[in-house]
Amino acid sequence: MDEVQKHGLMSYFLATGFMVVVGAVFYIFAPFLAGLFSKDLEVIDLVVKVLRIVALVQPFLCVTLVITSALQGAGDTKYPMYSTFVGIWGVRVLGVYLLGIRLNWGLVGVWLAISIDIIVRRIILIIRFMKSKWKEIKIE
Numbered sequence: 001m002d003e004v005q006k007h008g009l010m011s012y013f014l015a016t017g018f019m020v021v022v023g024a025v026f027y028i029f030a031p032f033l034a035g036l037f038s039k040d041l042e043v044i045d046l047v048v049k050v051l052r053i054v055a056l057v058q059p060f061l062c063v064t065l066v067i068t069s070a071l072q073g074a075g076d077t078k079y080p081m082y083s084t085f086v087g088i089w090g091v092r093v094l095g096v097y098l099l100g101i102r103l104n105w106g107l108v109g110v111w112l113a114i115s116i117d118i119i120v121r122r123i124i125l126i127i128r129f130m131k132s133k134w135k136e137i138k139i140e
Helices: 003-028 032-037 041-073 078-100 106-131
Strands: none
Touching: 003 032, 003 041, 032 041, 041 078, 041 106, 078 106
């Protein structure tokens, strides 16, 4: 593993550590945070569910942010673009339709679909980064 890859992974792990803390805050304080915006108990219950989903996906979100940027900085711009396209238009839109509309899970289904997209892209992007194909790209 070369220096560039080490620094990319170090950035990823630092960001993940930070996002785990943020996720823990979202998860633990979800009822309090929801209560800041509404006093309606149904709204608070729904927001708590969504905040907790968002909290759990925070560590996975780091790859779609940090590793995507590392790949793009190395000149591998197409692969992250394609993964984003497939993730958003394939996984996310289809997931929102299935979970949010067809299964009638509403907002919780929408955020579960978004989370699935983020997790799938995390797997795809970290594999791409670790396989080092981006090192073969020539930047002119």
